Amino acid sequence: xxxxxxxxxxxxxxxxxxxxxxxxxxxxVFWKPSKxxxxxxxxxxxKAALRPEIEAVGVFVDEDxxxxxALAERGIIDRIQLHGEEDEDYIRRLRELTDKPILQAIRIxxxxxxxxxxxxxxxxxxxxxxxGGGKTIDWAVAEKISRPxxxxxxxxxxxxxxxxxxxxxxxxxxxxxxxxxxxxxxxKMRSFADIVRSTDR
Numbered sequence: 001x002x003x004x005x006x007x008x009x010x011x012x013x014x015x016x017x018x019x020x021x022x023x024x025x026x027x028x029v030f031w032k033p034s035k036x037x038x039x040x041x042x043x044x045x046x047k048a049a050l051r052p053e054i055e056a057v058g059v060f061v062d063e064d065x066x067x068x069x070a071l072a073e074r075g076i077i078d079r080i081q082l083h084g085e086e087d088e089d090y091i092r093r094l095r096e097l098t099d100k101p102i103l104q105a106i107r108i109x110x111x112x113x114x115x116x117x118x119x120x121x122x123x124x125x126x127x128x129x130x131x132g133g134g135k136t137i138d139w140a141v142a143e144k145i146s147r148p149x150x151x152x153x154x155x156x157x158x159x160x161x162x163x164x165x166x167x168x169x170x171x172x173x174x175x176x177x178x179x180x181x182x183x184x185x186x187x188k189m190r191s192f193a194d195i196v197r198s199t200d201r
Contacts, residue, residue, distance in 0.1 A: 003171035069097035
């Protein structure tokens with residue numbers, strides 16, 4: 001069964017929902033231009049209310065490496081997701097400051113992108129179509145990637161079953177696909193998780 005990451009949590013009501021659903025991962029977005037941005041202080045409050053077995057992933061876009069490591073070392077996040085233009089040197093410097101697992105998001109369009117995903121020095125990779133644009137990636141390109149990955153990009157209750165059956169991802173990652181009017185929808189969140197869990201990888 002593919003693991004589940006419900007991303008973009010901003011409210012205590014969202015945490016209450018995920019505590020009942022129990023996905024393997026949730027995400028906090030620390031990129032200020034995002035409508036799902038949370039401050040470190042707000043994330044700390046949300047993390048304190050989160051069931052301890054659910055891992056919190058911090059999403060960053062070209063953030064100062066020391067600021068990222070500081071959030072990780074404070075225990076506000078359990079994993080680090082890099083969603084910008086961070087390179088191998090950035091990952092190396094980050095590893096000098098924290099031992100939290102690093103997840104690198106890679107925009108998948110061409111076979112060159114697939115090759116870059118295979119080479120990434122990060123602990124894990126996440127395949128996406130952009131910075132949370134809500135568009136699906138080219139699944140034919142994703143099929144060429146052999147290492148385990150988080151699959152993101154336009155997933156929702158309508159297409160996640162097909163995605164899991166075709167691509168067998170390590171995990172599926174959803175944000176806008178579980179929202180109504182820009183807020184996390186508990187019914188969609190539960191439905192998404194139920195579909196993934198009932199789908200044979």
